[in-house]
Amino acid sequence: MNIFKLSYRNTISRPLSTSLSLILFTLGVGMISLLLQINRHIQTQMENNIKDIDMVVGAKGSPLQLILSAVYHIDDPTGNISFDEARQLKKNRLVESGIPLSYGDSYKGYRIVGSEHDYPNMYDATLNRGRLWQSPFEVTIGATVAKTLNITIGDKFSGSHGLIAGGETHDDHPYKVVGTFNTTNSVVDQLILTASESVWYAHHQESSDDASHKDEHGTQENHKKNTEHDITAMLIKFKSPMGMIQLPRMVNENTNMQAALPAYEIGRLFNLMGVGIDTLSAIAIVIMAVSGLSVFISLYSALKDREYEMAFMRAYGSTRWQLVWLVLQEGLLLTLSGFLLGIIFCRVGLWMVSELLETNYHYTFSGWVWLQEEWWLLGTALTIGLLSSLLPAIRVFHINISKALANA
Amino acid sequence: MDDMFKTQSLFFAYNESIYFRFPDIELTAGEDLLILGESGIGKTTLLHLMAGLLRPKSGSIALKGTSFESLSLRKLDTFRGRHIGLVFQRPQFFNALSLSENLLLIQYLAGKKQDIKRVRQVTERLAIDHKLKEKPYNMSQGEQQRAAIALAVINNPALILADEPTSSLDDKNCMKVATLLKQQAADTDATLIIITHDQRLKNLFQNTLEL
Known part of the structure; x- marks a missing residue:
């Protein structure tokens, strides 16, 4: 039993708000990652095929x-x-x-x-x-x-x-x-x-x-x-x-x-497609922001109910930093699993798009690669996790144990 | 023999009109004390001071020769976890965890080895070992009260502080809990202080202090 296990158990003991945060996060990450992947696949396919054709x-x-x-x-x-x-x-x-x-x-x-x-x-x-x-x-x-x-x-x-x-x-x-x-x-x-x-x-x-x-x-x-x-x-x-x-x-x-000229025409095509991709990216970013908000609300409202529990932990010897870490971990756990689910969601979606292209256009996506941009996506996910748990963590740090215990 | 636990001219003030002065307390290892007082007289404040959850405005507290004033907040948290066991009026637990996980976590928080054998031993003595896998909020009130005692004694504390442990219990359970607390304290040679307004406990303790 340790702080990590406790944060994990706390997270799954609130199934509703946890799943809401997870679903939103999965959608946001999945959409962005899917867009990045499809964009890359189309671009490499297009460029692969232009080859020596001027x-x-x-x-x-x-x-x-x-x-x-x-x-x-x-x-x-x-x-x-x-x-x-x-x-x-x-x-x-x-x-x-x-x-x-x-x-x-x-x-x-x-x-x-x-x-x-x-x-x-x-x-x-x-x-x-x-x-x-x-x-x-x-x-x-x-x-x-x-x-x-x-x-x-x-x-x-x-x-x-x-x-x-x-x-x-x-x-x-x-x-x-x-x-x-x-x-x-x-x-x-x-x-x-x-x-x-x-x-x-x-x-x-x-x-x-x-x-x-x-x-x-x-x-x-x-x-x-x-x-x-x-x-x-x-x-x-x-x-x-x-x-x-x-x-x-x-x-x-x-x-x-x-x-x-293939290079010119394809450039033009990408410019047209770019508008659509930008719009979808914007929607995905909004979804991610909302999911960050929902992680925050979930942690903050859970904290209200758990103020006593936090004071209780202090009473039994845990330090303030351990409590801060507990809250941060819960936020990170949510966003990180949301990120992983999002990546899985993206890969499944990619497979489905690939199947669709295969039947309709006899085109397949090949090569499952981890994109540079997906590291950025991971970074963003972790930042959202940190930011949304920051305020609850600060509150936990300054908790008045005596008052919290007396009010229980 | 040195005093196990000692307070000297404790004074605490919430503001200019609400302030408390407490009588000095001196206890040796294994000694019990019942502190009686009506509501609003500062019972809980005194308990929190003795547990190091509140800092007194003046006066001093020492447990096993360590004075609380000399400890930083962080060190005081750790010291409390290792040496003080607390029983609250309403039993409280980590709701996401089972009883055994609750006990293991408390060992972990105090920086002690997580010892499932010790967990079994304590719960057996309190006759709740068959509930180890259960979530505490699913247990009966009596079992919860005993589980709360288990949390307090799991780390072999030198001082056990109980805040109104019996006020919500009927006569039979009141006596049972008080006896269990005394027994547990005696088993580990711990000093026990119970703060309550419950006059029923008066006869069980030789040392009493009226606030």
Whole structure:
């Protein structure tokens, strides 16, 4: 039996006010921590995926949509561009490399992307099993795709038209899995990669079969000239920062294509999201402040009932500092357990958000890390605990034992 | 033999109109004293002075040769915990703790070793050892009064001070509690002082002092 045990027992002997303080504190800490974690996850995911992509070239439309669809594969493509025109751009002296992407089909919600081997190489994707695609209709699949769809080397499937599951299937051209990638924590995990030709062949056939597809794909050109191919976007890496200044303007003014800078667009997106995150943080901070107040009220009102008990402790030899410590410990115990519960709450919430993203966007959060900011959160929690127990502690320090005992 | 407990010309004043002067007390180890007085005469004030809970305006108190004036507030708290056992009019406990935890905590507060054997021994003698796991507020009034005595004697104090320990009890329980207190004090060779207005106790004590 010691002071710590006593403060613990005192705390649980007031179940109602203790749970109120705990719930409020848990909510406050949990919300802030959840916001911090989600923010970090999104930022690292976003930055991970930008990698070496300085500029994206695609059909004219919303630049943000182009970035979201070509870099993150979470939005619909803006349309198609001519492969020849995009290839011309690769010859520019400011361009180091350009990776063509052709997409628009999917399998059970996972996107089928036609590209070159440079694309997985850019994300340092290594093969888990099998090999990269060599000929049309061979595919190499990302780790998440392999895991969730439970498909492996040798399996065959037909892609469906459009980017959501349930579209019309291209049954004439089944894809064959020839390899799987290791987890890269990038967009590659969620993709089915194949040769650009696969996508072309699948669609040329259809364009001639069924002219109604041409509008959605904007493939009027290649309908007439089968030798000329379309792609959806091209990921460009600059040789020098000069490219940043000259190329986007050049592309936007002189070609039928649109150039968008991922870093700029994502920065803009974060600015928009920031408003929402700031509002939620403010609410969470208010909740934490209220919970601090409730800890204070709980301790202070308990103290009134326990003034006798405190005097009694003094009468039996405990010093004034022991009483102060007792009250401080009760405050710290409450806030510290509130903090721990909040962190658990946050991790559970994070897992749920991750599951939600997985089903809706095929995105997962990876890596459970302790953030620097969470140490600050711990510091804040302890400060709140100290502050809210300070006044009761001062009162206990100056207690008049004789009077308190006589009044009992 | 030296006096175990001694007070000299104690004077205490709450303000200019409420003040008390107390007669001197000298007791040897194992000696009992019953202090009788009507309400408002300063009984509780005297008890708090003797327990070191209040500082006298003038005069001196010494227990086992240590005078209270020479001790700092902190040292006085510790000294009281080690050497003085207190029984209050209304039994009070740490409500969040069981009886045995109450007793262990009191050993801890006095800076003594937490000794469950001693806890058992004391509660057995007071016939409440079957209640060790219970919360004191769930016990009967008689058991609570005995538990309060257990708290007072657990640390083998040299001086046991009891403030109206019997005033709320019926005749039978009054005698029982008073006898128990005397017995416990005798067992540990402690000096016992009971302050009360309860005239029923008069016959049990040889030393009485009327305020």
